[in-house]
Amino acid sequence: MSRIEEDKRTVRQMVEIYCHGNHHTREGLCEECRTLLEYSHFRLDHCKFGENKTTCKVCPVHCYKPEMRERMRRVMIYAGPRMLWHHPLATLRHLWREMR
Numbered sequence: 359m360s361r362i363e364e365d366k367r368t369v370r371q372m373v374e375i376y377c378h379g380n381h382h383t384r385e386g387l388c389e390e391c392r393t394l395l396e397y398s399h400f401r402l403d404h405c406k407f408g409e410n411k412t413t414c415k416v417c418p419v420h421c422y423k424p425e426m427r428e429r430m431r432r433v434m435i436y437a438g439p440r441m442l443w444h445h446p447l448a449t450l451r452h453l454w455r456e457m458r
């Protein structure tokens with residue numbers, strides 16, 4: 359799987375955890391979270407580092423517009439610790455890439 363694809367999957371998993379926990383959706387995502395997810399996928403498609411990208415957290419380029427960045431930050435704070443429980447392998451791979 360490409361880095362971009364892997365990141366897309368990670369973001370989707372995190373937004374799902376956040377949406378289910380905070381907006382009480384059972385399946386899929388609410389309107390707000392779907393918009394955020396689509397926005398982040400769009401940003402990933404246009405990431406100028408492409409396959410050489412690190413993770414967005416340590417990326418020097420802040421390509422998100424402020425409002426979306428704030429929303430994504432809230433998702434990360436909520437879903438970050440829970441990811442380890444729901445998707446341990448994906449989380450470890452992600453952390454590993456951040457350290458290199």
Ligand SMILES: [Zn+2]
Pocket residue numbers: 376377378381383387388389390391392
């Ligand atoms: Zn939601």
